[in-house]
Amino acid sequence: EAGVTQSPRYAVLQEGQAVSFWCDPISGHDTLYWYQQPRDQGPQLLVYFRDEAVIDNSQLPSDRFSAVRPKGTNSTLKIQSAKQGDTATYLCASSHDRGGNYAEQFFGPGTRLTVL
Amino acid sequence: AQRVTQVQPTGSSQWGEEVTLDCSYETSEYFYCIIWYRQLFSGEMVFLIYQTSFDTQNQRNGRYSVVFQKSLKSISLVISASQPEDSGTYFCALSEPHSGGNYKPTFGKGTSLVVHP
Numbered sequence: 001e002a003g004v005t006q007s008p009r010y011a012v013l014q015e016g017q018a019v020s021f022w023c024d025p026i027s028g029h030d031t032l033y034w035y036q037q038p039r040d041q042g043p044q045l046l047v048y049f050r051d052e053a054v055i056d057n058s059q060l061p062s063d064r065f066s067a068v069r070p071k072g073t074n075s076t077l078k079i080q081s082a083k084q085g086d087t088a089t090y091l092c093a094s095s096h097d098r099g100g101n102y103a104e105q106f107f108g109p110g111t112r113l114t115v116l
Numbered sequence: 117a118q119r120v121t122q123v124q125p126t127g128s129s130q131w132g133e134e135v136t137l138d139c140s141y142e143t144s145e146y147f148y149c150i151i152w153y154r155q156l157f158s159g160e161m162v163f164l165i166y167q168t169s170f171d172t173q174n175q176r177n178g179r180y181s182v183v184f185q186k187s188l189k190s191i192s193l194v195i196s197a198s199q200p201e202d203s204g205t206y207f208c209a210l211s212e213p214h215s216g217g218n219y220k221p222t223f224g225k226g227t228s229l230v231v232h233p
Contacts, residue, residue: 031218042120042207042223043161055218089159097217104151105221107161 002026004108006092012114013082021077021111025094033105034067034077035091043091049075082115120210122224129231135195137227139208142189149211149219152180152193154204155226167191198231
């Protein structure tokens with residue numbers, strides 16, 4: 001079984017540039033999470049989806065960040081106008097619904113973003 | 117305010133020693149889960165063990181076990197016979213029920229562990 005894949009693995013931008021991150025979850029996993037992990041911090045949830053629906057995006061900076069999962073499979077996270085404060089690793093994780101029971105999340109390798 | 121607190125930013129041990137990493141959390145949920153992960157130097161996040169608030173016994177997974185003190189909202193990860201390969205950053209995460217049967221996770225800041233040969 002293939003794991004969660006993410007691309008690109010690294011990105012370096014100037015402030016004001018746009019960037020997109022792509023995530024392919026494990027096949028059959030209906031829930032997909034995007035996290036931002038600044039250096040020496042824990043992952044912070046940005047947004048998560050159940051199938052194609054956004055369940056919670058309250059931590060997503062809505063003026064510059066957007067996330068979609070149009071067919072309930074792959075997902076794209078986009079930063080419209082990057083700032084130096086966006087420098088972080090962006091992690092994607094997926095899980096399979098277990099009818100209300102806790103379901104383990106499987107993480108991708110992450111995308112390391114540096115904004116100069 | 118931090119809802120998941122890992123007070124030890126760093127830790128160290130010698131090969132073969134038992135290591136204990138602490139975590140405390142805040143929640144008003146009746147049912148919740150606490151999950152421990154290790155993040156490798158490559159950035160990969162590896163699942164280690166989890167404990168639910170309904171579990172009456174401390175969970176164990178190989179060399180990993182937890183000491184769960186529900187009334188104190190505290191949980192410790194215990195690594196027996198630590199090895200240099202156990203070095204990395206350990207995260208405690210609180211997962212609480214959320215809209216429509218989903219779970220919303222909150223991570224601590226992590227404890228960076230070095231196991232010396």
